[in-house]
Amino acid sequence: VKVKAISLSWFRGASSPVSLELDGRSTVIYGMNGSGKSSFVDALEYVIRDGRIEQLAHEYSGKHLEKAVPNTHKPAGDKAEVSIKFSGTQEARIEATENGAANGSGSMLAPMRTWEYRRTILRQSEVVAFIQNTKGEKYSALLPLLGLNEMEVAAENLHQLARTVESVRTLESSKATLRRDIADRTAIFGSSTDVDILQKIEHLHSSYCPGKVGSKDGKSRCADLKSSIEAKISQLDAEQKQLFVLRNVAALDIGNQVQKVRAASVRLSDTAQPFIAEKISVLQSADNLLNKLTTEIEILCPACGRSIQLEDFREHVAVELEQLGGIRDTFNERKDAMDNLCEGVKALKSNVRKPEVKSWRDALAKDTFEQPLSFLDEINADSLRASCNEEVLKDIEGKLQPLVNAATSASATAPPDVQRYWDDMKIIQAANAAFKAGPLAEEVKAIETLIGILNQLEQATREEIRLRSQSVIDEISEDIRDMWRILHPATPIENVHLYVPTGTDKAIDIGLTFFGKEQRSPRLTLSEGYRNSLGLCIFLAMAKREAGNDRPVFLDDVLVSMDREHRGMVVELLEKKFNKRQVVIFTHDRDWNTELRAQLSDGSWQFKMLRPFENPEVGISWANEKVPFDEARSKIKDHPASAGNDARKTMDCELAIIAEALRLKLPYLRFEKNDKRMAHEFLERLMADGKKCFKKRVEKEFVNNEEAIDTLKSADELLVSWGNKASHSFDIVPAEASKLIEACEKALASLRCAGCERLVSFAKTSNGTQCECGGLRWE
Amino acid sequence: MSREQQEGHRLDWVASALANAKPKTPSGYEEVWTRLELLLRGELSKRPLPAGELKVAATELASTIFPAQTVPEAEK
Numbered sequence: 001v002k003v004k005a006i007s008l009s010w011f012r013g014a015s016s017p018v019s020l021e022l023d024g025r026s027t028v029i030y031g032m033n034g035s036g037k038s039s040f041v042d043a044l045e046y047v048i049r050d051g052r053i054e055q056l057a058h059e060y061s062g063k064h065l066e067k068a069v070p071n072t073h074k075p076a077g078d079k080a081e082v083s084i085k086f087s088g089t090q091e092a093r094i095e096a097t098e099n100g101a102a103n104g105s106g107s108m109l110a111p112m113r114t115w116e117y118r119r120t121i122l123r124q125s126e127v128v129a130f131i132q133n134t135k136g137e138k139y140s141a142l143l144p145l146l147g148l149n150e151m152e153v154a155a156e157n158l159h160q161l162a163r164t165v166e167s168v169r170t171l172e173s174s175k176a177t178l179r180r181d182i183a184d185r186t187a188i189f190g191s192s193t194d195v196d197i198l199q200k201i202e203h204l205h206s207s208y209c210p211g212k213v214g215s216k217d218g219k220s221r222c223a224d225l226k227s228s229i230e231a232k233i234s235q236l237d238a239e240q241k242q243l244f245v246l247r248n249v250a251a252l253d254i255g256n257q258v259q260k261v262r263a264a265s266v267r268l269s270d271t272a273q274p275f276i277a278e279k280i281s282v283l284q285s286a287d288n289l290l291n292k293l294t295t296e297i298e299i300l301c302p303a304c305g306r307s308i309q310l311e312d313f314r315e316h317v318a319v320e321l322e323q324l325g326g327i328r329d330t331f332n333e334r335k336d337a338m339d340n341l342c343e344g345v346k347a348l349k350s351n352v353r354k355p356e357v358k359s360w361r362d363a364l365a366k367d368t369f370e371q372p373l374s375f376l377d378e379i380n381a382d383s384l385r386a387s388c389n390e391e392v393l394k395d396i397e398g399k400l401q402p403l404v405n406a407a408t409s410a411s412a413t414a415p416p417d418v419q420r421y422w423d424d425m426k427i428i429q430a431a432n433a434a435f436k437a438g439p440l441a442e443e444v445k446a447i448e449t450l451i452g453i454l455n456q457l458e459q460a461t462r463e464e465i466r467l468r469s470q471s472v473i474d475e476i477s478e479d480i481r482d483m484w485r486i487l488h489p490a491t492p493i494e495n496v497h498l499y500v501p502t503g504t505d506k507a508i509d510i511g512l513t514f515f516g517k518e519q520r521s522p523r524l525t526l527s528e529g530y531r532n533s534l535g536l537c538i539f540l541a542m543a544k545r546e547a548g549n550d551r552p553v554f555l556d557d558v559l560v561s562m563d564r565e566h567r568g569m570v571v572e573l574l575e576k577k578f579n580k581r582q583v584v585i586f587t588h589d590r591d592w593n594t595e596l597r598a599q600l601s602d603g604s605w606q607f608k609m610l611r612p613f614e615n616p617e618v619g620i621s622w623a624n625e626k627v628p629f630d631e632a633r634s635k636i637k638d639h640p641a642s643a644g645n646d647a648r649k650t651m652d653c654e655l656a657i658i659a660e661a662l663r664l665k666l667p668y669l670r671f672e673k674n675d676k677r678m679a680h681e682f683l684e685r686l687m688a689d690g691k692k693c694f695k696k697r698v699e700k701e702f703v704n705n706e707e708a709i710d711t712l713k714s715a716d717e718l719l720v721s722w723g724n725k726a727s728h729s730f731d732i733v734p735a736e737a738s739k740l741i742e743a744c745e746k747a748l749a750s751l752r753c754a755g756c757e758r759l760v761s762f763a764k765t766s767n768g769t770q771c772e773c774g775g776l777r778w779e
Numbered sequence: 780m781s782r783e784q785q786e787g788h789r790l791d792w793v794a795s796a797l798a799n800a801k802p803k804t805p806s807g808y809e810e811v812w813t814r815l816e817l818l819l820r821g822e823l824s825k826r827p828l829p830a831g832e833l834k835v836a837a838t839e840l841a842s843t844i845f846p847a848q849t850v851p852e853a854e855k
Binding site: 150151153154156157158160161164165168169446447449450452453454456457459460461463464468 | 792795796797799800803804805808811812815819822823824825826827828830833834836837838840841844
């Protein structure tokens, strides 16, 4: 996919339609700050992100960027729109409507929206973003490249599925029932086995149900016994029936149940207090850690100020989880006590309401039990499962226990038959619970196993993600290392790579070797310039992986903090690794633009220049000149000294590159001064050597190019007089600045062939250089 | 297993995850695994499931180890 043109109309800095004609080629666009370079990048982002430009989204830009996207001086009725053309008639078109909604059309609109912004565009402010991201953010940024999104979704769904099975199968409730059944069994049968209990039931069965065959399993036997005893109770007289029910009430252990809830609450409180204190401490540490995690993996201990490894903090959290396990047991104990109390109160309520005890109840009501009986009628027993404060406990203890005591007194004279039926009924109920406990225990175990399977599968999926992430990021790391070696061939910063930190999920980080020492983050040692070049390598490595050699990449002023040497290497990097991709570079750096033009002079790249921005109505416009004197020219009227200074700086840079290509012999200067020579120095050498070396073809002969030498001399004289004045005393008038710029332009033009438009340094010959057509030679 | 099969197996994350997790569970859960494999190759990998769909999936999964007659009281 190659972009042919990006056209803007009243979009950002653009006014009337302006088009960046790329023709599917790699291109360098130079323009000073504010000239409108980023408007083209914004346009691409606007299309890719469906009407969104991240850096413009703020409180003043409007919900749909309607205050930021259109040119501030857009005439009413005109449209703010973007068109991106591809080969053939393919196009993506998008209009920012008045209310900010982005209306898109064109065959390439949908495909462009699948482009990943972070692998297509790199802006100056985003170069180090990946490095500064947290491990989790790095993972998220890489996730689409890893191709593991469906595994991530599956792992999270498995996690949620396990929690849902737990709730759908009421696991906690089943476990509580099981605990109660086991407690009832122990109370009646002690440590007797199931066989012992069944024998006891068989014995009762032969006594109550003589001759009845039926099923011999425990639960059926219990059902037979229950029916038989209920039949016998129904034959009792009214007084005996009342005594049987009162015996039920007397057996309720309300007071003891209240005490158990109270004791469990105290234990929970005792356990919870240090836990809460610990939790606060952990949360404070975690807060500190989280703040620090965006930068480093080590944190300063909030207590002692020492540096703590993340691993140590994990141990801290593990201790907390262990404590949580302990507190959960205490919590369950209290919950069971509350459940038991609830069941006790419900049983009391149910028995006291029975018609068999109506006369007893009426008698109590006439006595001093009116209030306790009203309390019993009104109390919502089920609410005790959720909340049971001391006030309620006191009420239960003070009002309901006396009712139980009254029933105990009244049933003390129960005849032996009634007592026996009651005792046997208790045995049958406990046996029935014991027989049910087995299957229930199996069911609880099965639910726990199922949840365990889901947890194991989630972990196995996460492990797969980890393995596969590592495999993909190893490949990306290889590209990063290659690119880093090109940019920094002799630097003892090596083995730059992405890695999956141990013991964490959804995390990726960057490691490297710094002068032989392994570093777990580039932020520990790398300078800003190195971090920038690493950020560029990472972007390019990910862009390379994203779409192979297909989609274009756009670099918007990304080399600001790189020095000249490393900037030069970027071209080598792009030519080696991105020679089949369309690369579009936007830069405000005049020197780098000049260097790029020299380095990429074989015609594979094209160069464009934006005029300085005048005002929103004029908008973005293109310059026609081959060298960037436009910038200087724009300042002649208001800032002539600055214009003169710009012209001199342009000459410094242009001549340095030409001098290098012509292999001019210049005296050695110390260190970086070699790279900071002035135009005057180059011109002197060009003139001196040029008298013998610079030839031009006149018909079939090559003659000395005296005319060019004169032109260089004129420029040199003006640079020495006015150029230096412009730089140092600022004492230069517009006419002088204009004449200086014109002389400089002519000087550079004299080194360029009028026929083929190439510099005399364009191609090497056996004894020097020449332009493309051979009309100019340097011998 | 041929090299091609091994490569295919390595690329099949569902098979690989199942193979890693399965040996750690007791026998008798074969149907659970079969159903889980189907789920992983289908709905579970497509999008985050909403609560309603999770409940359906959880109930179906549990039904493979709890036939209808043993559904606990709380379910009825």
